Amino acid sequence: MKLRHFSYLGIAGIICLLCSESVQAQEKENLVQINLNSENIVSQAETKAKVPVTQIPQIRDIQRPHTTAKDLLAQQQNQVILVTGVNLNTSENSFEVILETSNPKQLQAVAKSEGNNFIVDIPNAQLKLNTGELFRQEKPIAGITDVVVTNQDANTIRIMVTGETGLPKVELYESDKGLIFVATPVTTSTQQPQTPDKPPANTTEQGEEPPIELVVTGTIFEVPIEDTPQSIQVVPREVLENRGVVRLDEFTDNVSGVQRITGGDGFGTSGFIIRGFSDQFENLRNGFRSQGGFPRDLANIDRVEVLKGPAAALYGGGFQSGVVNILTKKPLEEPSYEVKATVGSFDFYRGEVDLTGPLVENQSLLYRLNVAYQDQGSFRDFLNYKNFFIAPSLTWNIGPRTTLSFDYEYVDADYSDDQIFPAEPEFLQISPKTYLGEPDLASERFTAHSLVLGFSHEFSDNWQYRLGFNTLWQDVFDEGVIESGGLQADRRTLNREFQRRTNDLENLTLRNEILGKFNTGSVKHNLLFGVEYSRLEYAYKFSGAPIAPIDIFNPIYGARPTEALSLSFNEAYGNDTLGIYLQDIAEVLPSLKIVAGVRFDNVDGFYEDRETNTSFNEVSDSQFSPRLGIVYQPSDTTTLYASWSNSFTPQVFGRNSSGEPFEPVTSEQLEVGIRQELFDKKLLAGLALYQITRENVATTDPNSDDFFDRIQTGEQRSRGVELDINGEILPGWNIIATYAYTDAQVTEDNLIPVGDRLPNAPYNSASLWTTYEIQSGNLQGLGAGLGIVYVGERQGGLPNTVTVPSYVRTDAALFYRRRQFEARLNFKNLFDIDYYDANDFSSINPQEPFTVIGSFSYKF
Template sequence: MRRTGLIVAMVFFMGGTGASITLAQDAMPVVKSGSTVEFDIPPQSLGTALNAFAERTGWQISVPTDKTAGIDSPGVTGPHTPESALGALLAGSGLVYVLTDASSITVMPGAAPLAAPAVVGPGSAVPADPADGGLSANGKTKPVKVPEILVKDVKHRDDDTKSYVAEEASTAMRTDTPIRDTPQSIQVITRKVIEEQRAIRLDTALQNVSGIFTGVSNSADVNDAWFIRGFPANNNNIVRNGLFDPNSAQTASDPYNIQRLEVLKGPSSVMYGLGDPGGIINIVTRKPLPDAAYSANVTLGNFNLYRSELDATGPLNVDKTLLYRLTVVGQKADSFIDYANRDVVGITPVVTWLMGSRTTLTVEGEYFRRWTQRITGLPAQGTVLPNINGPLPRSLFTGMGDFGRNDRTVYRIGYDLSHQFNNNWSIRNTYRYSIQEIDQINGGPLGLLPDQRTITRFWAGSDTGLSRSHYHDMITNLIGHFRLLEMDHTLLTGFELREQRFNPLQNTQRRGPSLDLDLFAPNYSINPYSAPFFSSNRFDQAQKVAAAYIQDQVALLPNLKFVGAIRFDYVHQWGRNGPYASNPPEQNSDDTGISPRLGLVYQPIEPVSLYTSWMRGFLPNDPGAFNPGGALFEPQRSTQYEVGIKTFFLQNRLSASLAWYHLTRENLLTPDPDPSLAAQNFQVQTGEQRSQGIEFDVTASLAAGWNVIASYSYTDAEVTKDNDLALVNKRLGMIPYNKATLWSTYHFQEGPLAGFGLGGGVIGYGKMNAAIFGANQVEVPGYVIANAALYYNHDMQAGNWLGAKQVNVAVNLHNLLDQRYVAQAFNTTTGFFFGDPRTVLATVGLRF
């Protein structure tokens, strides 16, 4: 057997000669083609990585050393066939390989790396030419050349399951742009973070990002909501695979089919149109892989939680031109709040068709349903203020008991079609149609009586049928790379069409008084809807959007990059209200918005990027807003200035970013200064709010088995203009000055503890205003939550009775010290919500 040191020395010695060197392990047992073995090859130089591959497999590799010199390999870990492992080692190198016999390989330059290398058969001499039907001169099957767009997607998916660190994100630019070249703050939560924290709600994973503050009261909430940089982020701020998706927030997405979360901070109208200015959360779902893989896990937890997940992916044909993925989740659970169940079922089938060497079509569907109760608030007295009767229990429910319901179902179907004209130009067309159904009857508190134990209540809901919304979104992007005036350009042009219609014509929305509730001796046995309703309303709403945008990323110098982009939006809104509405029965509005962005990135040294940017955003006001002059209100506008620094060190295993921003939101609606008009719901457009602050984020894979994610944010968000002068300079509700998070895991790699791991961290919030409105300001105390985890991962012996490759066991503990804290408040009287108490999740999983 050749010695490793000698081989490595020969590779580097011959690196500049253009010669080839053969790596071989003659005394090593040869791993058969297609067999699955464990690899643990860390990121390193490509020559050294190929040598490690040869040592592990016993395969002979003929390497053109002049082509590998100076090239790094991303490495490969975990169970792989030799072919898929070699494809991972060569990813991004511009090299391809050819099998000359069952265990001999020649590495050579190629048009694109292979995403599905296992289709390469013995006897193939060169990469397949798509023009000859994929057959060699001797009639044997040639390698399938996979479109470069899919190659990059597959590489990202593989990286997301192994590391906390992400190097690229498409959300900001709608192109595959390195994060270091993006002049805007963007953070990525990879699949590995989601799995190690055992996040069964998006909120758990997004807490790791600076500048994001929870708007979710607890894990039983039916909605997703956050504040980003001080401003709301919900229906207008969530996209799925780059397409606008308001249903995500209204049904509380489940991470079972999520590959990564990309958080783009600041107004994002230049790429995504109308939206609140805090930022965009892009949910990137899991897609098919070319190699077969299967996993299943079961999670048990306190509050009677039972949850199971299944994931299967692989090829559907021998040539691996048709790939699939199927993910399934089922959950049955109570919660720490009485009557608030957390039942979930979801299924997501995905199929990818490699239609040719340059064309890929992916079709994805989803059925997702959540059964729960609407969690209603508790009074300030007994939560954050003293109550003469004592503190309120965290389990107290102020809703309708067994008479209430809040069931939500989402159906999604869409496609993603991409085509590469050549190595420089490509086009991508994506579309999704979704339906959301809501079936709810619920209620909550109106006020607390002087005895501080009795609340008055209301009820509301759709007692005659489902409310249903339909949503269409289609985007077409043309991307080109070219050189002009001695500068490299990446040009993006695109257009987008959207339509949303909320159409509960069969539905009567009703609202009425309900029975009072004794907070310290609640009685849920009497029908709370026995009182007559006092209002009824039928309504229909629609929104249509047409937009076009253009963006140019220019390399002015090798270390100086400029981004300029602009988008034009046309938005038509229409609403029809029923006979009991106070506003006119029908409202229309037509708005236009121009959203620009300018950015500059300077890299004094390769691992460091200094950036600055300016951008504008817009959000049309509801056409039903009541203007005393009769004219429609102008859209809300937002402006952000940002400067920052991004760094990637330790061969891109450590990423850190520091940003300062100044963000203003204008044209907000405020009550009319005339009290008589304000009493009739008239408004004027004079409001302004401002948020500014500093954000720091770190993700790192510092050593084998050691991962860290941490963040800190200082946020100064306040009212700067309002008709009510008492509100000016008040801090926005539920936005602390300070928030910090830390999470770290370590998995032992060798010794008697090999396979075991542990993790832990903290989440800390400073004190907050409950809300800016109300006669008396109420302060919500800050809090610190400790979390912990234990892991055990064990590789199974071949031929075991389960047929599994690996068993994974994890125990996650949230709020380890059982802190009692208020996580959210909607007003200063009866809108306070406790956060989750100590929660234990025990998971057993198998990988096949």
């Protein structure tokens, strides 16, 4: 069965590869040059309404150049033209940059792009301003983070426009005063980046190029956020850096309704609780499933997307309340080299290197290399962590419509096992620094490899084929883990067990997709069809022995196992999944869109004892996961939406009291929301109301005396309201504000009291992060940030055994950035409060006290 699945997918891939080769034979590479001497130029003085001289092609429309800007200058042999002034004028939705010169018609321009940066080089001009050789304006309008005009070299002016969430749209005009660049921001969307060298789109009957929609994020389907009937938040790398984030899970402070699943101090985890429900440690990395719960380095992370609500319609089983998608950095066309050093409290030391650029002269082969090393102590007694990370990636633009990519990651972490506290009230009374293991016994080693291969070919402007392959394998060896048991009758002596554990995980995915745009009458369709095969295998081996208990209020260390180790578990579980999915966004009217999708999954799961070589639980489930939504946009600043979606999670573990395999746990969500742009589109506010009901939750069989006999009669429900606001209040003053009300509780169960709250799901949580950066003058680039995080009372486990107290944490930042370098100081937990996080396996975890993090980076 497994081989047959691979065969079908492989045949489909080979057919598309052959088709792409035939098309590639007809492709030619051309330099994108904007010649302002063209006879087609319409002067601004000749018409009242601005007519584009020519639209600079966006990244996917740029033909791959054979020469550099310097080569072009040598070929043209034009006189160097002086630009004596730079003016910037803003309007509601766009802005224009005017390069003042007496010879505008002799200027030539070469367009390129890297990430969210649209770059125009003028290789026969030089900037001569009274204020120097640099013009810079940050946040000229909402959606644009930076505009820079500077001398690239002795003969070249460079104009760089940086979009906040996507590549800006740029057009050129000519006037009597000079050359005018008009820039418009493009809204972030949820599509994978398009091939950066697609030929120009077909022109309209009037001869003008139609506007080209650009989408920039890494999830599976091609749709702008404003056309999505669900709540979506994006945390860009700039926010992570401004906040001094050193652990991936810290991004949750800037997203409403999301809490992290804590697994101890140090590198943190990548497991999350979304809208009150936990999907354990599974999330997405570049759109592919990735097991969390283990160290994840920040060096190559570009941004984090949070898509709320059941996600099985696109991603298959799991993700019952939402999904976190981590997007990594990609190779750039322009060479860039950056080094960064970070030091901080508790012996924190970290170094990073980020290198990128072309490997060949025509820029068809690009590379990126991220390397990081980290060595840190901890505010917890006896804990230390070391981590090495390397991530090379390549992008090969085989032709104007064909791209092949390669991404690899390697993590090697060596750290002390961190003993989180059991969810009992007594553990809130001891010092947060207390360590409950044995310092000289606890040692863990984690290694992980991740490989992603991607192939994309565009048959035409409207049809595209994508092939993706992802594999992840990771190993964990725990040399000596002290597992906490329950407290004895004196409520201060903690029972413990010594364990030695190994964990091995392998996960692979092969995905084939066809994307197409077409019309049926007046209705426009955006279609996705995909076939995906995935395999997960997780093997673990535990051995244990008794060890002396410890006094949690007065710990004394030095205990050793009192018996020889005995095998506890040598087991493995996993599944093979074949999924087929179809989704369409139908534009019935320009202001009305309907989203409909469905996925069918066939899951074959196994659970085996490798010590006896027996399989004691095999399940086979088939499930449809539908999704339906509607989007109404009464104006270009307002979006209303409503959606209904389902998800499921196969149950590999256990059987019911009758010996039958469990049915999948299912969830259903209803959501309505509004997205509103405010203050001339400088602020974006999103408000969502939802209800998620999870059914078929396994609970104790009331007709059996055996606690482990289970039946699926449990139900859990989450209702809530979420508010997210982000944008610019004034030039240089940015804000991210969130609020969430989450009512997540047990609604049916045979053991857990109905009404018990789900772990680590506070009724109320809110956050504010704001920064201000001086925009001009001698102190330009100097800025400060202030953050406040509030989390209400939570429960530490199910059944509810301990209430984790609420807290208000304050953070602050100072930074200075000028041209190539940036220096930053971050102050976390400014008032040194004691606070705790919880998780869904009945434990609580103390968080860091007052901490200072300093960093310095330089680009060259």
